[in-house]
Each structure stands twice: as C-alpha cells, then as structure tokens.
Amino acid sequence: MDRIRITGGNKLHGEIHISGAKNAALPLMIASLLTPGTLTLNNIPRLADVQLLKRILQNHGVDQRTDGKRPGEDIKSGETVHFTAAHITDTTAPYHLVSRMRASFWVLGPVLARCHEARVSLPGGCAIGTRPVDLYLSALKQMGADIEIDQGYVVAKAPGGLKGADIQFPKVSVGATHVALMAATLARGETMIENAAREPEVCDVADCLVKMGAKISGIGTSTLTIEGVEELHGATHEVLADRIETGTYAMAVAMTGGDVLLRGGRADNLETALDILTNAGVKITASDEGIRVARNGNGLQPVHVETQPYPGFPTDLQAQFMALMTRAGGTSVIRETIFENRFMHVQELARLGANITLDGDTATVHGVNELHGAEVMATDLRASVSLVIAGLAASGESTLHRVYHLDRGFETLEEKLSACGADISRISD
Numbered sequence: 001m002d003r004i005r006i007t008g009g010n011k012l013h014g015e016i017h018i019s020g021a022k023n024a025a026l027p028l029m030i031a032s033l034l035t036p037g038t039l040t041l042n043n044i045p046r047l048a049d050v051q052l053l054k055r056i057l058q059n060h061g062v063d064q065r066t067d068g069k070r071p072g073e074d075i076k077s078g079e080t081v082h083f084t085a086a087h088i089t090d091t092t093a094p095y096h097l098v099s100r101m102r103a104s105f106w107v108l109g110p111v112l113a114r115c116h117e118a119r120v121s122l123p124g125g126c127a128i129g130t131r132p133v134d135l136y137l138s139a140l141k142q143m144g145a146d147i148e149i150d151q152g153y154v155v156a157k158a159p160g161g162l163k164g165a166d167i168q169f170p171k172v173s174v175g176a177t178h179v180a181l182m183a184a185t186l187a188r189g190e191t192m193i194e195n196a197a198r199e200p201e202v203c204d205v206a207d208c209l210v211k212m213g214a215k216i217s218g219i220g221t222s223t224l225t226i227e228g229v230e231e232l233h234g235a236t237h238e239v240l241a242d243r244i245e246t247g248t249y250a251m252a253v254a255m256t257g258g259d260v261l262l263r264g265g266r267a268d269n270l271e272t273a274l275d276i277l278t279n280a281g282v283k284i285t286a287s288d289e290g291i292r293v294a295r296n297g298n299g300l301q302p303v304h305v306e307t308q309p310y311p312g313f314p315t316d317l318q319a320q321f322m323a324l325m326t327r328a329g330g331t332s333v334i335r336e337t338i339f340e341n342r343f344m345h346v347q348e349l350a351r352l353g354a355n356i357t358l359d360g361d362t363a364t365v366h367g368v369n370e371l372h373g374a375e376v377m378a379t380d381l382r383a384s385v386s387l388v389i390a391g392l393a394a395s396g397e398s399t400l401h402r403v404y405h406l407d408r409g410f411e412t413l414e415e416k417l418s419a420c421g422a423d424i425s426r427i428s429d
C-alpha cells in the first residue's frame with residue numbers, strides 16, 4: 001500500500017492549479033443518466049472516486065468516451081468525458097460498487113425518474129458518522145415512489161412515473177437535494193424543494209440540468225422549484241473549481257508560511273473560510289486569476305469555528321483548519337455540527353505533538369510551538385489531508401499511511417505541493 005513521506009519545515013512559494021470539484025463532478029456524471037443524449041463534461045478531476053463512478057455508470061449501460069489532449073492544451077485542466085445513456089441496461093447499482101462511495105447511491109434519483117424503477121445498494125463512504133438515507137427516501141416517496149428495503153438494497157418503483165411534490169427537508173442535505181432535484185426534472189408537474197442545500201456544487205448541477213432542458217428556478221437559494229419535463233437532452237458543461245481543494249491549499253500555505261497563487265480558485269465560493277483565515281492572520285487576495293495566500297513572519301491567531309451548511313464554514317475543511325490551529329498562538333475552539341464522528345484526525349494530530357481536547361461535538365485546540373514528525377494513519381478523505389498539512393510544518397519526517405483515502409479526493413497532491421517547495425513524496429511498495 002502507498003505511503004506519503006513528508007519532511008516538514010519548507011515554506012511554500014509559487015502556484016497551484018485548482019482542479020475541478022469532486023463533489024460537483026460526481027453528481028454531474030450521475031445526471032447523465034437522465035437523458036438519452038450525450039452529456040459532455042469538461043474539467044473532470046482524475047480521482048479514484050471518479051474512476052469508481054465511471055464503473056458504476058458503465059454497469060447501468062452509460063457509454064463513456066474520454067478526449068485525448070490536443071497540442072497546446074493545458075495538461076493541468078481535467079479530463080473531457082462524453083457520457084451517453086442511450087439506454088439504461090441495468091437499473092441495479094450493486095453492493096460491491098456502491099459500498100465504496102456514498103455518492104454513488106445518488107444514481108437512485110435519475111434511474112428511478114427515467115426507468116420508473118431502481119434497485120440501489122445502501123451506501124458506504126467515509127466513516128464519519130451514521131450517515132442515514134431517510135431524507136432521500138422520504139423525498140422520493142412524496143414523489144410517488146413505492147420504496148422497500150430488501151437485503152441491503154433500496155428497491156424503488158414508480159410504475160406511472162414520479163410526480164411533483166412539495167418537499168420540505170427537516171435538515172439540509174447535499175445528497176438528498178441532488179437526488180430530489182434530479183428526480184424532479186422528469187417528474188410530472190411541479191416540485192418544490194424547501195430547505196434545499198445551497199452548496200456551490202448543487203448550483204453547478206442545477207445549472208447543468210437547465211442546459212439539459214430542465215426547468216428550475218431558485219438556483220442558489222434554499223427553495224428550488226422544478227417544473228418536470230418529458231425528456232432532457234444532451235449538453236456541455238464545465239465542472240466548477242474545487243473549493244475544498246482551494247481551502248485545503250490555503251491552509252497549507254497558512255501553516256508553512258510563504259506565498260502561493262491558487263490558480264482558478266474562486267473566493268466567492270469560499271468566503272466564510274477565507275474570512276476565518278484572514279482573522280487568523282493570513283493575507284488573502286482574490287483576483288480574476290484565483291486566490292493569493294500569503295503568511296510572512298507573523299504567527300497565527302486562534303479563531304473559533306463552527307461548521308455549517310453553505311454558506312457557513314464547510315465541514316470538509318474542519319480537519320484541515322484544526323491542523324492549522326495546532327500551531328496558533330493560543331486556544332481555539334472548533335465545533336462540528338454536520339457529522340457526529342468527524343474527529344478521527346484528533347488522535348493522529350496528537351501523534352505529531354498537537355494538544356487537543358474533545359468534548360462531544362467540540363474540540364479545543366491549544367496551540368503548541370512545535371509539531372514533530374511521526375508515523376500517522378489516514379482515517380478518511382479530509383482527515384488524511386489535515387495530517388499532510390500538519391506534516392508540512394512538523395520538524396523531521398512524517399509518514400502517512402492508508403493514502404488511498406487521499407487519492408479519492410485530491411488530484412496529484414504531492415506534485416502540486418512539491419512544485420511549491422514542499423519536501424513530499426509517495427512511496428509505493
């Protein structure tokens with residue numbers, strides 16, 4: 001199994017190209033199931049989760065063709081892939097594929113909407129909490145689906161097709177919003193989704209669905225209204241830049257010191273996190289090119305943070321921010337309100353010398369003068385990158401095990417960081 005070796009202490013200088021967002025690419029790829037036409041997606045990141053979803057879509061009968069790079073094209077921009085679901089040949093998404101990635105469960109919405117039946121294994125994904133699916137199922141039931149759980153599979157049927165409904169989510173869920181939104185595009189009549197997730201990735205999917213002929217209003221707000229249509233058609237869409245990758249590298253630069261341009265990063269999708277970094281003493285400058293992050297000489301100030309649905313501070317940056325605060329000049333408090341078990345990085349950060357106490361959903365981080373290298377274990381996607389950030393600032397050598405978690409969500413992480421001066425490399429056995 002691959003490991004990542006880091007020798008800490010180098011400042012970061014230069015430029016990092018921000019990839020397409022994993023959390024947008026996955027539902028966009030899934031949206032291809034809604035139409036017999038061809039959905040062309042540009043800027044798809046090269047990630048393990050994307051590869052896995054390609055296999056799942058293939059299993060449903062989706063043809064996929066990836067463009068080669070043309071001369072002069074920037075190899076850093078992601079892949080262009082054409083997805084064509086002329087016929088959905090299999091309405092089952094099997095356990096051995098779905099159990100490895102939670103987002104693959106989302107095929108339930110489009111397959112049910114288009115084929116009037118779907119059989120999808122209950123999901124897996126990062127072990128960051130119980131992660132139930134009640135909101136997805138109640139939304140689809142309200143749209144007229146008959147749903148049973150049979151041997152670990154959700155079996156959904158809507159013989160006459162789905163119908164519009166007024167869905168009021170009791171809690172904000174990104175995945176349940178994606179699924180209800182996609183299903184509603186092909187339902188009979190009007191669907192209203194209240195308390196919808198407003199994450200930029202949800203907006204990106206909604207924008208793409210509109211290009212495919214869907215009638216959606218309220219994009220970017222917490223109330224989405226969808227007028228169902230008979231059929232959607234093909235379209236071309238570019239995956240938006242990854243705000244979590246952007247925030248992660250911003251925190252890496254904040255941690256090591258230095259000056260880096262995060263090319264293509266969008267400040268408008270990351271305002272809360274960038275404000276918090278500014279409060280911590282980091283210099284952030286947004287421009288048309290991206291976001292420049294700098295910290296020269298001055299120390300980090302402790303800042304209190306609470307994770308919230310968008311536009312609040314993202315749970316997907318909580319672990320990285322905690323790594324940063326381990327070196328702050330004082331005590332910071334971090335409260336996780338989205339997932340109940342998202343503190344598995346705490347004991348690994350402690351191995352590097354961090355001083356963190358946990359009480360329920362709240363972590364109190366007492367800044368220390370120095371972190372020191374150690375062997376650490378990645379437990380989930382975002383936790384693993386927080387250990388990389390800590391390792392970049394720790395004295396001596398750190399080794400990160402279970403790197404496959406990182407490969408699910410970060411494209412060429414070692415190359416991007418080492419091009420800016422980090423001493424980081426992958427060891428493959």
Ligand code: UD1
Nearest residue numbers: 023103131132133134135136172173174175176316338339
């Ligand atoms: C998505 C993101 C993930 C991010 C999360 C929250 C993708 C591929 N993944 O995950 O990176 O951390 O949003 O921003 O986009 N819940 C229920 N019942 C349900 C569904 C969810 O109680 O039926 C709860 C969850 O347990 C959690 C909260 O709702 O406590 C938010 O989860 P949700 O927004 O659904 O996360 P995901 O869509 O799985």
